[in-house]
Amino acid sequence: MKRKYFLCLFLLFVFFLTSCSLNGLTGDKDRTDSDLRQTGEAAGNSDREPGSETGASDPEDTEIDLTVMAKEASGDSTAAGSASEPTDRSGDRTPVRMELKLYFADRKAVEDGKPGPYGFVTPVTRQIPATSGILTEAIDELIKGPLSEEEEVDSVMPDTAEVRKVSIQDGIAQIDFNQAFAQDHKGGTQGGSITRQSIVFTAAQFDSVDGVLVTVEGEPWSDGHFIWDTPIYADELTKTFAEKTE
Numbered sequence: 001m002k003r004k005y006f007l008c009l010f011l012l013f014v015f016f017l018t019s020c021s022l023n024g025l026t027g028d029k030d031r032t033d034s035d036l037r038q039t040g041e042a043a044g045n046s047d048r049e050p051g052s053e054t055g056a057s058d059p060e061d062t063e064i065d066l067t068v069m070a071k072e073a074s075g076d077s078t079a080a081g082s083a084s085e086p087t088d089r090s091g092d093r094t095p096v097r098m099e100l101k102l103y104f105a106d107r108k109a110v111e112d113g114k115p116g117p118y119g120f121v122t123p124v125t126r127q128i129p130a131t132s133g134i135l136t137e138a139i140d141e142l143i144k145g146p147l148s149e150e151e152e153v154d155s156v157m158p159d160t161a162e163v164r165k166v167s168i169q170d171g172i173a174q175i176d177f178n179q180a181f182a183q184d185h186k187g188g189t190q191g192g193s194i195t196r197q198s199i200v201f202t203a204a205q206f207d208s209v210d211g212v213l214v215t216v217e218g219e220p221w222s223d224g225h226f227i228w229d230t231p232i233y234a235d236e237l238t239k240t241f242a243e244k245t246e
Contacts, residue, residue: 096130102141103201104153105194119197119241120190124150135209136166138202139175156198158184164217171210172231173203182216185223192223196232204234 106122109115116122124146131137140163145155161181167174185191200212211231214221220229 097127098130098134100126100128100134100138100141101202101205102126102138103156103198104142104146104150105156105198107152107154110154110190110194115241115244117238117241117245118201119237120194121156121197121201122153123201124153126150133166135168135173135175135203135206136163138205139163139166139199142198142202156195157181158186160184168208171208172213173209173211174213174215175199175203176215176218177221179217182221187224189223189225192226195223196226196228197237200232200234200237210234 101123102125103118103121103123106116106118106120109120109122126141126147128137128141143157143159143161143163145159146153158180161184162178163175164178165174165176185195196214199214203209203212211233213231214228220227222228
């Protein structure tokens, strides 16, 4: 009986010592975790700029500098990749878009025979997905023609036309089309002039482009009356039309 009594006391004593040890270890761990959290928070706060609540910006507040985008894109206009797309708070991708001016035939100016500040073309503004090949994309939009809501303007080139290659060197953009561009073009003095005005003013909206030269499969394009074998500059066209409207 005494042995059982002492054995029970011994087991209780061992259990008591074990509990104390475990509590001590747990307390040390809690203190360690707490210290680590405080240290991490202090380090994170030190990296933030004064007045900022978070280290990351809200994607919805991101603004695109379209002028810079146009400069960078037109500098490598032969590429046709899409710009990266930010995500919104729900995790869905929100497409980055940019604004372009596309110069289509001004119906009223053509009917009246009176050129405006851009001759017989006038700009319409269109939003398109941002792309590194922005000049190529702009010409492709011209080929598609006016949208239903873009009233009072007409197409400037056949919808069978395709851009084969675009290159920019020393401020001159050379745009090479397929044969359909020449074969299916309406031609005529006025038709050819309108197409030239459209392409030149559309391309010259980008800071890296001053003049434009158009070829068809590597050869200078001719509308039957004019051979485009030297660059045409937007500034020269604007000056000419300004003199005619005075």
